[in-house]
Amino acid sequence: MWEYTDKVRDHFLNPRNVGEIENADGVGEVGSLACGDALTLYLKVDDNKTIEDAKFQTFGCASAIASSSALTEMIKGKTLDEAIKITNDDIAAYLGGLPKEKMHCSVMGRDALEAAISNIDGKPVKKVEGEIVCECFGVTDLEIERAVRENGLKTIEDVTSYVKAGGGCEKCHDNIQKIIDNSLGNETPVEQKPLKLTNIQKIKLIEETLQREIKPALEKDGGGIELVDVEGDTVSVKLYGACATCSASQVTLKHYVESKLKELVTPELVVEEV
Amino acid sequence: MNTVYLDNNATTKVADKVLDEMLPYFSDFYGNPSSMHAFGGNVGKKLVEAREKTAALIGAIPEEIIFTSCGTESDSTAIRAAVQSNPEKKHIITSRVEHPAVKNLCEHYAKNGYRVTVVPVDSMGNLDLEYLRQHLTDDTAIVSIMWANNESGVIFPIHEISKMVKERGIVFHTDAVQAVGKIPMNIQDAGIDMLSLSGHKIHAPKGIGALYVKKGTKFFPYMIGGHQENGRRGGTENVPSIIGLGKACELAAEHLEEINTRVKELRDTLENELLNRIPNAAINGNKDARLPNTTSVGFEYVEGEAILLMLDQFGICASSGSACTSGSLEPSHVLRAMGVPFTSAHGSIRFSLSTYTSSEEINSVIDNMPPIIEKLRELSPFWKKKKAAG
Known part of the structure; x- marks a missing residue:
């Protein structure tokens, strides 16, 4: 069961501002039935470009409904210039936080707000730009880049939690990883790796990468990893904590640990759990 | 409220009668069934009884029952046993609607050199039997198909499936965790080689399961250790829970x-x-x-x-x-x-x-x-x- 805050429960059980606004000045529609959640946001704006009224309709889970309800409360009385500055984090914070896996609900709120504001005065809804990366949920590279940048996302799992990309068939995981790496690379230049490693260099580098990159990420989820042995290009590791019992541990191992080591040490590496 | x-x-509530039967084996009769003294040996007798009751619910003979820790362990043991005892065979067949205990293990094999055929179901949740028939090969190590689905409740025609599989001499395992205790079954007629069941779905506690292994089936233990369960599952018996499972099986037959x-x-x-x-x-x-x-x-x-x-x-x-x-x-x-x-x-x-x-x-x-x-x-x-x- 999800750990929802009292505020999430309250906004879910007693949602504010439900419904449509006739002759709304701006309407923002995001999400779809297939994706499992969708939000339509209606705005009424006065002459001073202040949001007079906001209403919503949402299909989705408790946190999607609560995020929509919170959003309408947050924007009423704000000018459009003020409202557009609201981030998904602000929505989550208003609700006293959301489980990480549910952050996409707050992102949906932010997206609907942007769509509704850009629709004001009958302007056509701004088209989503960029190339589709995740076909299952129709998420583009620009959307992923933005989520990574604005929320400091570091793993594919983070990206899935925030914008859903990668949560379906997982075929796009390599491409998402590239976007994350590029984005992180913008801040810290990617280290140059030596062309040919000696065995000792290789083991050292594997150990360093585990300590610096992989361990902290797994620990965030209550898991851990330990290097057991390196034989040729086979890296034996032990997962413990939440990782050891997690049904997704094989995914973690292959998609995250292995791809990270391949990238930062040498592409020949294969990771095995012992 | x-x-x-x-x-x-x-999961289910532990039946009062099950709990009553179990409690003395925590506090009073805590002996090890493997011990030489009567204090432990008497516990062993109680395990014999539990094995008989468990076997009776599915129409097996007691020697064919191995107690495990849960349905997942039973599934894992069955599939691994078939794969390990047929090392030359590199093909596994399962269905698209299996519990993760079977599904994820098969996916694991698919990533490790095995060919895995996943039999589809139709919009009513019925298994595509013709698809299954067409994909049985001499290279198939095991067919693992659930008896009844946990989400839709749809029951597969397990006799028909096992007949088809056994005609080709292939090992057949069924995850019957949801079916046991809800529909009558006589495993002797069904031609099943291995069957998994779980205690906590039939009013026994969590942490106890059983695997039926038909006499004469090639077997390889998952837990290698002591002589318990005839060397087929090492580890000191979870005595109170096994006794609980036995009682639960007896009650399930009555209900x-x-x-x-x-x-x-x-x-x-x-x-x-x-x-x-x-x-x-x-x-x-x-x-x-x-x-x-x-x-x-x-x-x-x-x-x-x-x-x-x-x-x-x-x-x-x-x-x-x-x-x-x-x-x-x-x-x-x-x-x-x-x-x-x-x-x-x-x-x-x-x-x-x-x-x-x-x-x-x-x-x-x-x-x-x-x-x-x-x-x-x-x-x-x-x-x-x-x-x-x-």
């Missing part, structure tokens, strides 16, 4: 008729009333071949987690095939395999009953469900559109 517990395919009459009628009333009172709702799965205690109902244009949390306000416990409850983003693999449309897959709720279920509990759901669905539909942008479109 009373708890209305309709999530018995997830089989009630499950298939009174409980089934309650289930039928529940789903008929829900369909009568709530528009745009449908049953997932073949109504003619279903566990008597299970119903999966898809409510269009609403989302399952939201329904469950609203039911929770009334103390009603059910479960959902929706994505949001599990933390994944897609609806359950079972509903997707059946091709349940997205309009209702996200809003599918499973109610699973037991002999403890009362008509008051069923009435509570029948009364509370329509306003919940209505409230959520009022919130949903798709419901308005649907109504506007007529």
Whole structure:
């Protein structure tokens, strides 16, 4: 069961501002039935470009409904210039936080707000730009880049939690990883790796990468990893904590640990759990 | 507020009689059944009794029962045993609707040099038997197909399947965790080589399961250790739970008729009333071949987690095939395999009953469900559109 805050429960059980606004000045529609959640946001704006009224309709889970309800409360009385500055984090914070896996609900709120504001005065809804990366949920590279940048996302799992990309068939995981790496690379230049490693260099580098990159990420989820042995290009590791019992541990191992080591040490590496 | 517990395919209440039977083996008779002294030896006798009762429920002989820690261990043991004892065979067949205990293990083999055929189901959840037949090969190490599905409750024609598989001399395993205790079974006739069952689905505690291994089946232990379970599963026996499982199996045999009459009628009333009172709702799965205690109902244009949390306000416990409850983003693999449309897959709720279920509990759901669905539909942008479109 999800750990929802009292505020999430309250906004879910007693949602504010439900419904449509006739002759709304701006309407923002995001999400779809297939994706499992969708939000339509209606705005009424006065002459001073202040949001007079906001209403919503949402299909989705408790946190999607609560995020929509919170959003309408947050924007009423704000000018459009003020409202557009609201981030998904602000929505989550208003609700006293959301489980990480549910952050996409707050992102949906932010997206609907942007769509509704850009629709004001009958302007056509701004088209989503960029190339589709995740076909299952129709998420583009620009959307992923933005989520990574604005929320400091570091793993594919983070990206899935925030914008859903990668949560379906997982075929796009390599491409998402590239976007994350590029984005992180913008801040810290990617280290140059030596062309040919000696065995000792290789083991050292594997150990360093585990300590610096992989361990902290797994620990965030209550898991851990330990290097057991390196034989040729086979890296034996032990997962413990939440990782050891997690049904997704094989995914973690292959998609995250292995791809990270391949990238930062040498592409020949294969990771095995012992 | 009373708890209305309709999530018995997830887990069940430990029966009072089961608990009573178990308790002395924590406090008074704590001896090790392997010991030479009578204090331990007497415990061993009680295990013999539990093995007989467990075997009797499925029509096996006691020597064919191995006690394990859970259904997952039973599944894992069975599939690994077949694979290890047929090292030259590199093909596994399973179905698209298996429990993760089988599904994820097969996926593991698929990543490690095995060819895995996954047999599809139709929109009613029925297994494609012809597809299965066509994919049986001399290279097939094992066919693992569940007896009944945990989400839809659909029962597979296990006799027909085992006949088909055994004609080709292939090992056949069935995960019968949901079927045991709900439908009569006589495994001697069924031609099954291995069968998994779990205690906590039939009013025994969590942490105990059993694997039936037909006499003469090639076997390889998963837990290698002491001589327990005839060397087929090392480790000191979980004595109180094994005794609990034995008692639960005895009770399950006694309650089989009630499950298939009174409980089934309650289930039928529940789903008929829900369909009568709530528009745009449908049953997932073949109504003619279903566990008597299970119903999966898809409510269009609403989302399952939201329904469950609203039911929770009334103390009603059910479960959902929706994505949001599990933390994944897609609806359950079972509903997707059946091709349940997205309009209702996200809003599918499973109610699973037991002999403890009362008509008051069923009435509570029948009364509370329509306003919940209505409230959520009022919130949903798709419901308005649907109504506007007529």
